[in-house]
Amino acid sequence: MPGPEQARQIFIIRGEKLSVSLITGLITFITGTTYTLIAMNLPAAPLGRANEPKIFPVSLGILMIILSFLLIAQEMKKRASKDNTEYEKAVFKIDNHIKSIILTVLNAAIYSFLFVRAGYVISTFIFVGLELLLFSGIKKWKSSALIAIIFSLAIYILFYKLLGVYLPMTPYIWI
Amino acid sequence: MESFELLLHGFTVALQPMNIMWVTVGGILGTIIGMLPGLGPATGVAVLLPLTFTMGPVAALITMGGVYYGAMYGGSRASILINTPGDGAAVAATFDGYPMTLKGKAESALAISAIASFIGGVFATIIMVFVSMPVARFAVKFGPAEYFMLFVFALAATASMTKGNRIKGFISMTLGLMIATIGIDAQSGVKRFTFNILELQSGIDFLVVIIAVYALGEVFKSFKNIAEGKKTIQTGFGKIWISMEEWKRCFWPILRSSPLGFFIGALPGAGGTMASLMAYNNEKQMSKTPEEFGEGAIEGVAAPEAANNAASVGAMIPMLTLGIPGSGTTAVMMGALLMLGLQPGPLLFQQQPTIIWGLIASMFIGNIILAVLNIPFAGIIVRVLAVPPRILYPIVLGLAFVGTFAISSSVMDFNLLIIFGIIGFVMSITNIPATPMILAVIVGSNMEQSFRRAYKISDADLSIFIASPICIVLIALTIISILFPIIKNIFEKIKK
Amino acid sequence: MEKRRIVTLIAAVFILTATVVFAAGSGENEEAQYPKGNLDFVAPGGAGGGWDLTIRTTAKVLKDTGLVKVSMPVRNNPGAGGSVHLTSLQEVKGTARTITVYSPPLILTNLNGTTEYSYNDVTPLARLIADYAVYVVAADSPYKTMNDVMTALKKDIKSVKIGGNSSVGSMDHIQFLIMAKAVGIKNLKEIDYVSFDESGSAQVLGGHIDLFSTGLSEVLGLIESRDLRALAQSSDHRVGEGIIAEISTCQEQGIDATFVNWRGIFGPPEMPEYAVSYWRDIFAKMVKTDEWKAARKTNGWDDAYLDGPDFKTFLGEVNEEYKGVLSDIGMLN
The missing domain is CATH 3.40.190.10 (Periplasmic binding protein-like II)
Structure with a gap:
């Protein structure tokens, strides 16, 4: 059955070792179950066969649940064979780069709030500027600001002026 | 040899200096648009819509054609260099293109991409000259049941061909199909998984998912790479060209992928993504060294590149011969034709031979011009690898968001972009491959709708799915592609 | 502590921008010089579709005939059969810059429950054509x-x-x-x-x-x-x-019914009176021009001009007719 299986990776969370495949299996199981439940409760079709809109989603949900069992079973089998040598490679720890990711997501949320309200050029300057600071550190704020302003203006000219793609404008300044 | 004479006449049209200029302008514009995330050929052609009012019909069509295949040339640049495809058709170019870049062979990857695109485009145009009408007539034989089986085949092949754990490949595929069920169900009017959000009613645009998973995914990964002290990928650059040995490896894959891409492109609703992924799967199966695929095998770049360019030519067939747009891009082109007072349909070839054959001839010329332009252009663009990651990735992020906004002018898509960026990141740390999900999001809605159409037409009789020879062939191919690794194992054991 | 400084900076910039944005009201009086500056022509569907074709053709005729002198860039705001744009129109209530096109789906999407907004939430300016x-x-x-x-x-x-x-x-x-x-x-x-x-x-x-x-x-x-x-x-x-x-009508075959795929031009809800009368006048003039007639012929559109108020009455009538059919198939929401 198996395709080439990579060396199994593990999460280390507070010193506990958890196999990635096992966690994946659990996430898959939860996703599949939730989806199936919502799918079963979809409204009936007003005309034609009433259950038609549900057939495909419900089958997908069940397929997902089956796949999660298969994945967990595969993992258990390996565990039973005591093949623990593979358990070496730690790949995932909550550390600095996760913080950077969270900050990026927050920055993006601010961006989407400002995008229409403040207009493209200004909101993009802020977004890309902050992201550059995040990558390069606060000391390089001058070059970051310069790159951010060049980027937002250049894209504005390319998209809005040359390609005619609609972008929101800043109130009063009208760029 | 009537086609041949008409084609010669077409060349006299396409070779007029103004028209050569238009196809060049269109090609360059298309290349640039293709490189930007979110902007694909459909946007490029739409940008030209207002201009077509002032151009003649021939010039307008030629320019739009140039944009269309120009975008196919440009689309894979970002895939190869920074692993961020801007469009579905460019996804397959990441599989081996990016590993080649990581191995310092970006120049070869870019060169083979331009060369394969060129051959794919020209090959497909030659087929179009002779058999466009028969192909169009064959394509209408694909009813809902046949489409469903085609989608099943493409998905199953992609899921079982991906590297690593195959169960995870199928999980990824199922997740993609789930995403595709979001929106109003066209066959019943029922809202599914929309959670009363208006923007979700027309479903999630697959481009948003592509940009999120790849572009945001790369940015997230880069934090880790920078933290681990990884530096700029490449600083010295060689010539954009390939060696004789590389060419030999690519020759047959290109020749096989071109007609495949052409035919998939000619099916309304299938398109360049399906074409390039099917070509890739096909080459991986036929290869003597399948383990090299995904690690930087040059034929893994050549095959999808040839296929997606050929598909862009094929996609024009149902539009021109039947007046049926098979993709977003051809729908816009058809709108342009209508605005110019032309009526696409079987009579267009007879009523407007100058326009049609002028367009076909311009495809030959346009592909030559693009190939010539793209080699030196690639020499410039490859230098993006010398940009320090701390500057490159914020810019990629900025491009990802503006590209997303360009898709539907909706800030709501930003939230989706962020959500799918996170999903993509979780998938990458749990080793779930992204490609099956991407393909499933692209074809999922069409696949379910095809199933439901067939189900309705047959009055819930499932035998419609095995009723035609086309269906049976597709089922056989699906079974083979799922069982292929097992069959191969058995053969190897017998050999031993 | 670099991270903390960045966070502080984010917050500062954010608050600053927010203040500027919210301070910006829109109390300009543009009545006297209307239309001034860019207008905003919107197709509620994708490029190349029927709505797109209609509004682009209209903009072109208005430009070519010199009826409207300011620039009229067309953009697309597709989604949910035009409902996404209908929602965004509610956000520009009472303004005069946005001009858009709709057809029967405007009414159908409301009746089948896709959107809560109806033909009463836009300002009909003129019905132009029929297919x-x-x-x-x-x-x-x-x-x-x-x-x-x-x-x-x-x-x-x-x-x-x-x-x-x-x-x-x-x-x-x-x-x-x-x-x-x-x-x-x-x-x-x-x-x-x-x-x-x-x-x-x-x-x-x-x-x-x-x-x-x-x-x-x-x-x-x-x-x-x-x-x-x-x-x-x-x-x-x-x-x-x-x-x-040569194609006969249903009526000729003894089926006593008609269906018109009308297309008309609309403004945002509560569009100011000066703008409404401006556009009613413009469209009344436009439909008489040779350029418009030529464009109709190219596209195979039938003339179906109706002035704003009559158009509104017409919308009320078709709303009732569609309602009947939708309720027969159980899709009335």
Whole structure:
């Protein structure tokens, strides 16, 4: 059955070792179950066969649940064979780069709030500027600001002026 | 040899200096648009819509054609260099293109991409000259049941061909199909998984998912790479060209992928993504060294590149011969034709031979011009690898968001972009491959709708799915592609 | 502590910008010089579609004839059959810059529950053109007239599979049901309607569906080449030239109903009076120009001009008619 299986990776969370495949299996199981439940409760079709809109989603949900069992079973089998040598490679720890990711997501949320309200050029300057600071550190704020302003203006000219793609404008300044 | 004479006449049209200029302008514009995330050929052609009012019909069509295949040339640049495809058709170019870049062979990857695109485009145009009408007539034989089986085949092949754990490949595929069920169900009017959000009613645009998973995914990964002290990928650059040995490896894959891409492109609703992924799967199966695929095998770049360019030519067939747009891009082109007072349909070839054959001839010329332009252009663009990651990735992020906004002018898509960026990141740390999900999001809605159409037409009789020879062939191919690794194992054991 | 400083910076910039943005009201008085600056022409659907074609053509005629001197860039705001744009129009309530186009889906999406907003939440400026439904079959189909189809449906409601490009409960579906209702078919709900996404004409050509309900301009080429045969069209008069003019109306075949795919121009809700009268005047002039007549002919659009107030009355009437059909199939929300 198996395709080439990579060396199994593990999460280390507070010193506990958890196999990635096992966690994946659990996430898959939860996703599949939730989806199936919502799918079963979809409204009936007003005309034609009433259950038609549900057939495909419900089958997908069940397929997902089956796949999660298969994945967990595969993992258990390996565990039973005591093949623990593979358990070496730690790949995932909550550390600095996760913080950077969270900050990026927050920055993006601010961006989407400002995008229409403040207009493209200004909101993009802020977004890309902050992201550059995040990558390069606060000391390089001058070059970051310069790159951010060049980027937002250049894209504005390319998209809005040359390609005619609609972008929101800043109130009063009208760029 | 009537086609041949008409084609010669077409060349006299396409070779007029103004028209050569238009196809060049269109090609360059298309290349640039293709490189930007979110902007694909459909946007490029739409940008030209207002201009077509002032151009003649021939010039307008030629320019739009140039944009269309120009975008196919440009689309894979970002895939190869920074692993961020801007469009579905460019996804397959990441599989081996990016590993080649990581191995310092970006120049070869870019060169083979331009060369394969060129051959794919020209090959497909030659087929179009002779058999466009028969192909169009064959394509209408694909009813809902046949489409469903085609989608099943493409998905199953992609899921079982991906590297690593195959169960995870199928999980990824199922997740993609789930995403595709979001929106109003066209066959019943029922809202599914929309959670009363208006923007979700027309479903999630697959481009948003592509940009999120790849572009945001790369940015997230880069934090880790920078933290681990990884530096700029490449600083010295060689010539954009390939060696004789590389060419030999690519020759047959290109020749096989071109007609495949052409035919998939000619099916309304299938398109360049399906074409390039099917070509890739096909080459991986036929290869003597399948383990090299995904690690930087040059034929893994050549095959999808040839296929997606050929598909862009094929996609024009149902539009021109039947007046049926098979993709977003051809729908816009058809709108342009209508605005110019032309009526696409079987009579267009007879009523407007100058326009049609002028367009076909311009495809030959346009592909030559693009190939010539793209080699030196690639020499410039490859230098993006010398940009320090701390500057490159914020810019990629900025491009990802503006590209997303360009898709539907909706800030709501930003939230989706962020959500799918996170999903993509979780998938990458749990080793779930992204490609099956991407393909499933692209074809999922069409696949379910095809199933439901067939189900309705047959009055819930499932035998419609095995009723035609086309269906049976597709089922056989699906079974083979799922069982292929097992069959191969058995053969190897017998050999031993 | 670099991270903390960045966070502080984010917060500072954010608060600053927010203050500037919210301080910006929109209390300008633009009445005297209207229209000034860029107008915002919007197609609620994708590029190349019917709405897109209509609004781009309108903008071009207004520019070419010099009726409107300011620039009129067209953008697309697609989604949920035009409902996404309808929602964004509510955000520019009372302003005068946005000009948009709608057709029957404006009413249908409200009735079938896609959106809470209706034709009362936009300002009708003028109805401009009409296209008609056409019912086509493959060249070798046994059906020769609409009545053949209706007789078959009466005998066995599942025997004819109807296809269209719009989703269930939207235009292509309703325009067929209106005819079926007129001949007295009761169980409209039972009629199988299959929704295709743009490729419906390929499906009827390939014989996968029996009848394709669509717009006349969608299948002109295939009718002219005689690959598809039109059973009837839904106007109250013959339209077009040549083979198109040979298509009889449903009324001629004894089916007493019509369906008009009207397209009109709208402004945002509560558009200021000066802007409304400006556009009513402009469109009244525009429809008389040769440029407009030429554009209509190229696109095969019938003239259907109605001034704003009459248009509003008309919208009320069709709203009731569509409501009847949707309630028959249980899709009224």
